[in-house]
Amino acid sequence: MAEITTLHYLVVAAALFVLGVIGVLTRRNVVIVLMSIELILNAVNLNLVAFSRMWGNLHGQVFSVFIVVDAAAEAAVGLGILIAFFRNKETINVDEIDLLKW
């Protein structure tokens, strides 16, 4: 069986990343947008772990743990904002969220 090299991981991660970016750009439901962001983060994690394995040290893994934590916090804050927003506007459609213009 062929050995799984770093490149394999990078390909998978790139695929994940592209999936995430497409999700973020195209979906209208904020929840799914958030999930897509998680996907992007996990793609990065995968890269980090892969490089960690490649270089034979733990730096990449440590970073990925930070990112996992960060992702959790971010999800919490994001969902909190989402709920507050839903209370105000009664929708979670991203098209409606255009307050940044002001």
Next chain:
Amino acid sequence: MFLDHIWLIPLFPAFGAAMMFFFGRRMQKAAVSTVCVGVVVVAFVFACVTVVEYTHFAHGTGQPFEKIVYTWLGSGDAHLSFLKRDGTPAQFNADFGFLLDPLSVIWLLFVTGVGMLIHIYSIGYMAHEGGYYRFFGYLNLFMFSMLTLVLANNYVLLFVGWEGVGLCSYLLIGFYFHRKSANDAANKAFIVNRIGDAGFILGAFTLAWYLGSFRFLDINAAARSGHYLIGDTVLTAAALLLFVGACGKSAQIPLYVWLPDAMEGPTPVSALIHAATMVTAGVYMVARSNAIFVLAPTAMKTVAIIGALTAIFAASIGLVQNDIKRVLAYSTVSQLGYMFLALGVGAFAAGVFHVFTHAFFKALLFLGSGSVIHAVSGEQDMRNMGDLRGRIPTTFKTMFIATLAIAGIPPLAGFFSKDEILWQAWRSADGGFPYLWLIGFGTALMTAFYMARLIFLTFYGQPRMSQEVEHHIHESPKSMTGPLVVLAVCSALAGFLGVPHSLGGSNGFEKFLAPVFERGTEAAIAATEEPHHPAGEEHRKLEWLLMVLSVGAAVVGGGWAYRHYALAGKDYPEPIAVKAPPLYTVLYNKWFVDEAYDYAFTGRRKLGDIRLGAMGAGEASSWFDAKIIDGTVNGAGWSTRAVATLSTWWDKWIIDGVGVNGPAILARMISYPTRLLEWGLVQWYALVMVAGLLGFAVYYVWK
């Protein structure tokens, strides 16, 4: 053993009062009277036994017995101290301590004795009134305060009783709290008394500051030690301040105004508090401080003059009053004036003797008048009475005895005590005192007149009440007439305790009190003659002459009243009103003193548009407070806000407007085209970013 537990005496009535406070509402009237009268009877019996024990203890030397229960004010050691006038420290201390000496023995006995009789009387008198338990609770509280007052061993504890009786007087005058007049009278009594109290407490401070203690025994010992000269300024001030207190409590000019109004209370209260006991507290206190007073001749003179003036002033008002209780009230004020006259001329024992006899006959008169009022369905106006002597015979007879006693007809009690005072006033050393005798003599004349007028209008002449009232006239129940009879006997006989030497007596009363009024070394030397020594033949003749004169005055006054009132029918003429109408108006309106006070001191009446007195000062202060002081505070706030508004304007239009927003507006104008690129949708931004990234990627990969 009883003597050692003397502190229990005031506690018995206190217990009764506490019972009424906690359980009175739920108690039957019978239970209330059992408890409340019971405790006073116990107190009386206890007091009698204690006094007997005390006489054994003292062996006729009048040596005081002191019992200190606990330290009340102060930390109980010398570390809490104050500086005396001479710069040495003295312990700040006032004990819950009791003192029994001949002076307090006399008060103790008649307060508990008369108090007990009046409690019994009240059972009948108050039987149909509401607030029965409240009434007896207050009465018991009063007994507690009064006994504390007379048994205290220092000025501070005396002040406890002093204020306490004032409070009870307030509560009892305002007993019928639905009536505004009763409440007004109650407030007046308390506040006027408070003025006196302020004087009293300052007097006590002066003594402590000068002599280093509040304790009677310490103060007397110091005053009699000879260290202090007669006419000592500080002691004179102290004596005068104490006398201000006495003026308040014992209704002397200028603080007498509360006592006539105090008749708004139930009649037994008038008898107990406003005739027999409480109003004599001032006399007691001055007598108690005699060691100070003899060192302050100016104060003594003031006491004598105020006393004499009060005596004749109140008697003159009493001549024309129509309310039976008001006549008696002014009579009380007048008699108190007599007592102070006696104290002022140095005849302390005579003053105390008059307090003693007065307690009996004045209590009797008040209780009798209560019985009369009871009989005529609550009517107090003598113009609507008349011809009651046959219908309420016991009341009539007892009141008649009391009238003879107060008028000074021998050999009833009032004769001995009053003549002793007049005689002492006449012979006292300093010049001018015969004038005081003259005033006293005039007062005696007036007293006989107004008392006889009261008797004739009430019991003689024609019935002037309405048919219905006349129909209901009845003698009072036994519980009311019983005390009347006992008091009548006392009024008749009490005088024999103090028959003067000139009439062959031994004046045992005076002898009993002598140790209390013993002069200090300094004062004794200064006295030009030994005051309590049997006088020579000259004196005796003079004394007899004066006696005859005053008895004559009594007879003349009584006779004059007989001529005018004995047959009074409806619309009888008032002799003074007929002969001197302006005088009558002035007397009838009590010399307009209340009105003057209202204008000048309380401020209840306005002088034109101006309000003077306390309320005027209050209004002025309120105005000052709201406008000036608070105005300054608000003004400071307002000016701060004004400056702030100005700053805000400056900030908004100049600094922010020109300085900050100006460039911003410029930037905005320039930035307008750029704004067109803004969508506000996050995904669009993300898309642009991705597109950019892709663009870079493509550029770098295929470059």
Next chain:
Amino acid sequence: MQSHILSIILFTPLVGAFVLLFVPKENKDAIRWIANIFALGGFLISIPLVPMFWAQRFDATQQFKFMEGSANNWIPSIGAGYVLGIDGISFLLIMLTTLLGWVSILSSWTAIESRVKEYYVWFLVLQTGMLGVFMALDFFLFFVFWEAMLVPMYLLIGIWGGPNKLYAAIKFFLYTLLGSVMMLLGILFLYFHHHAVTGIYTFSIPELYKTAPQIPFHAAIWLFLAFFLGFAIKVPMFPFHTWLPDAHVEAPTAGSVILAGVLLKMGTYGFVRFSLPFFPQVLSSTATFLNVTTRGWMIGISLVGIIYGALVSLMQKDMKKLVAYSSVSHLGFCTLGIFALNPAGLSGSVLQQINHGISTGALFLIVGILYERRHTREIAEYGGISNVMPVYATITMIMFLSSMGLPLLNGFVGEFTILQGTFTESWKWAAWAAPGVVLAAAYLLWLYQRVFFGTVTNPKNEKLHDLTLREILTFVPLIIAAFWIGLYPKPFFQILEQPVNQIVLTVRPGYPIPGYPNATPAVNAQAAPVTTPAQIPATAVTAPTAPVAKPAHAAAAAKPKGSF
């Protein structure tokens, strides 16, 4: 060994406030119960302090007892420490605070219906703030508590107050803040002065005691005035009093109780704890302003406050305002006693502060009870209340009598002792104060007559129900305390004896007190006015720490002269 009882007492209410944060705000009864339990608990926890303190009430070896923490242990870089400690004066005030805290929280059960949770949280925070002020022995800590209790009070008035609450709350806050800022400047001056003398930065009050009296007079007088402003506004003394009626009228009942009962005492406490021992040179100086010495001014405005407050009281139409102005009058007595500067005056003053807390606290409860039923405080709206509410009328009578200083009730003991102390300084002062006693009777009895006596004229008053058991319960401890102090004040005098004598000896070295060493009071050895500023560093740096005073009683036994 350090005992932590003070910290426990201090933080019990705060713990209660913290616990309340976790109770849902809809559950009002649970909130009330928890708040009441913590308030009662705060009181009960302070009770063990009584026997502990009693055992060492005469102990003159240490000025402050139950010391906790040590100097500079909190923020060492600036010299701030968490230091607690009490003497007899603060002990009594702490007991008063815990008692009144409980009573007022109990009294608000039905009075507060909106924002219940916030109310109790703030109240408990306030409680901790007040206790802290009385316990702190570090100026930094003291100031933190002093300011910290301002905020809850501001909110209590501003949120749960009457119709004009915002005006009153802001006035209260800004006025007191003005004073606090002045005081802060004074504190900083003391702090830097201590550094200039000893080279040490510290906020420790016992340390500052040692150096403050060496401040040259021309600076000390300004410092005194800065502290004076802070405390006089708090008390409030005569021209600075107008925030008080407004704050009282608008505050909720319990707020008024605490405001009158405890907050005002902080001003007088400040005078006793700081102004007197820090600036003896100011009070003993003969320098005059308009021919009156500093002390004379203090006495003068106290006397004006006594009479003036009583007169203004007399004419009020609003019950609460009347009681508020009567506070001005009563607090005038307290400051009068303080500036009499002798043992009787000072101990009477502290006792009167306690009494005022009890009596006036009760008076505000009394007004609050009528207000809760009728929602008006206009005197003219009432009349004949004793017909419909006899128990209430009786309790009111007792508390009125206590407030006007009737013997055997608490007010008398304090007023008498103050007047006695004042009289021995100057009979004129006492004579000016005496009309205040008369006027007190006048305004209170007149109020009583108008509200309680007569027949019920206003039909709205016919249906009023008498006190409930809870309401009676709020009065019981106050009545017991009133009678206790009135009948047996000796323990209070004993507790106050030692601190009061020490303060007097600090301010007036050589004042003859039997049993106390005349020259060297325990507080500080350098209390005597320093002659020239140039000497300050030399004497101060080389001076050892304050010598430990001989136990007073041993000394007393050795030379009993002077007592009689």
